[in-house]
Structure formats: structure tokens, C-alpha cells
Amino acid sequence: MSVSLYRKLQTVTPDLREVLLSLFEEVERNREESVSKKEFVELKAVVRELADAQLKTDKQLSVLTGKVEDLAEAQKRTEVRLEELAEAQKRTEVRLGELAEAQKRTEIRLDALTGKVEELAEAQRRTEVRMEELAEAQRRTEVRLEELAEAQKRTEIRLDALTGKVGELAEAQRRTEVRLDALAGKVEELAEAQTRTEKEVASLARGLKGTREQLGGLSKSMAYALENEAYRKLPAYLASVHGIRVRERIVRADVADEEINFFARAEKDGKPVILVGESVLRLDDASKLKSLLDKVEKVGSVYGDELVPILVTHFAKPKVLEKAQQAGICVVQSFEWSENP
Structure with missing residues (x-):
């Protein structure tokens, strides 16, 4: 295993890292007489792609967490400056608390993922866009205090939409699990194919050994035939020519x-x-x-x-x-x- 690949494995979740390490150990045990070079390179590419996607997801989650923290700080400033809208702000805080809790659940689900599914990455990018819109709405609220009530309503609508997106993210994760189960099936099929290949190679080796033995016996027979003929022919030939x-x-x-x-x-x-x-x-x-x-x-x-x-x-x-x-x-x-x- 290369150093770069080992470093990438350290960035994935423990459960996924354990699965990948087990897979590498199985490949290493069978690589000499089993997996072809092309199949091994393709398998390494798949694992590398999984690790890269996991790193990208971790970075996106870090950015998302920072944006939620910025939003919470902005909300606190709104509470100080808008006492007359304290009740509305409380509702906003409750909704933001629910959003933070939902985000925590999302992070737990993402940590459990085997990482790198394109649908999950796309869903995460849509979530980032929604969070950026929410942060922009909050900044507009600070500048335009007289329109805070209306902006608050828009924020609630956006939070409802974000809740729907979290549901979409959960559905995307379920689809990812299905795809991972299919991938596990493919790995099992590859192991079975490797077993069949090993049997065929062993049979071919036995046949080749028999062929070599037959050729060796034929070569000896031809050599003895040449010598026997020489015993009879050499005396007359040497006398007449040399x-x-x-x-x-x-x-x-x-x-x-x-x-x-x-x-x-x-x-x-x-x-x-x-x-x-x-x-x-x-x-x-x-x-x-x-x-x-x-x-x-x-x-x-x-x-x-x-x-x-x-x-x-x-x-x-x-x-x-x-x-x-x-x-x-x-x-x-x-x-x-x-x-x-």
C-alpha cells in the first residue's frame, strides 16, 4: 500500500477504514496468483475515489458547520437590536435549534456513510446553497430593521424548505447504502471468479508439466538415436573424409x-x-x-x-x-x- 493511499485511509470514518483495510488484506493475500493487474488497478482506483469523496464531504461539512455558527451569531445580534420582535426571534431560535439538531443528525448519518456517492455529494452541495441563502437573508435582516418581521417570515419559509432538503439527504443516504450493498456483491463475485481462475491455472500448470516431461523424453530418444547411428556410420566416414x-x-x-x-x-x-x-x-x-x-x-x-x-x-x-x-x-x-x- 502506498503512503498517499494510507494517509487518505486515515481521513475516512473508522467503520469504512476497517472495511477498506480488510479488503486490501484480502487482495494482498491473493494478488500473486489471483487478481489480474488490470482488475487490481481498477479496484485501487475505486478505493482511491471513495477516499477522495470522503475528504470532499468532510470539507463541505466543515464549511456548513461554520456557516451555521455564523448564522447563530447573527441571530444573537438581531435579538439585542430588535427587542420589540423578541417573540418572533424566539421562534427563530427554536427553528434554528431544530436546524442545528437536524444538522447534527445529518453529520452522524454522513459519518456512517461509506463515503463517495455522487448523489450524496450533490445533495450536500444543494444544502450549502440553501445555507448561503439563509445567511444572506440574515444579513439583509440586520441592515433593514424595519423589514425584519417580513424577513422573519421568509426565513421560516426557507427553514421549512431546508427541512425538506434534509429529508432528501436521508433518502440519498438510503440509496447510497443500496449501492454499497451492490458493490459488496460485486466484490464477492470477483472473489469467486478469482477462485475459478486459480483452479484453471493449476490445471494448466499440471498440463504444462506433463508436456515438458513428454518433450524431455522425446529429446532423449532422439539423442540416443543419433548416437546409435553415429556408432555405425562414423568409422567409414572418418576414414573416407578425414x-x-x-x-x-x-x-x-x-x-x-x-x-x-x-x-x-x-x-x-x-x-x-x-x-x-x-x-x-x-x-x-x-x-x-x-x-x-x-x-x-x-x-x-x-x-x-x-x-x-x-x-x-x-x-x-x-x-x-x-x-x-x-x-x-x-x-x-x-x-x-x-x-x-
């Missing part, structure tokens, strides 16, 4: 704790030599040359005769073939012994 006479049967041997695919004593230009060879299905990586040369070096530590490194393959890339020739390795491609039976 002038190397094999004196012993080519075998697989273990020399200096290294498995040698092709090992045999031979003769080249009248001198005894030892064949040290490996097989690869495709000679497409220079690292395969190094593997053979390492084995040749270990065999050389045991035998004093000249060593002839041989690499048998189905196909060799030109660049790797050139490097092999530069390193003194005799590369034999399977199609070549067919051309030189």
Missing part, C-alpha cells in the same frame, strides 16, 4: 569422472590418436563447444596420445561451425555420412 582409421570399436566411456559419448583408439597419418566425441541434436550455441573441450582436457590428463575432438549433430549453424573448426573440433553432421557411405 583419413582417420578407427582401430577399436567406438564406445560410450567414463573417463576422469566424465561421460564420453564417443571414445575409441584410432590412427591418423600413421600416428596413434584417441577419439573424444559428443553428440548434440542442434549445434546452435558456442557453449556446447566449450562443454566438449572441457571433456577433452580431462581425457588428456589420463591419456598421453593425441586427442581428436569430434562433435556429431543433425544441424550446425555456420557461425558456430566456423568457431568449432577454429578450435580444432571435427564437426560431423548426420547428412554428411549419408553422402559418404
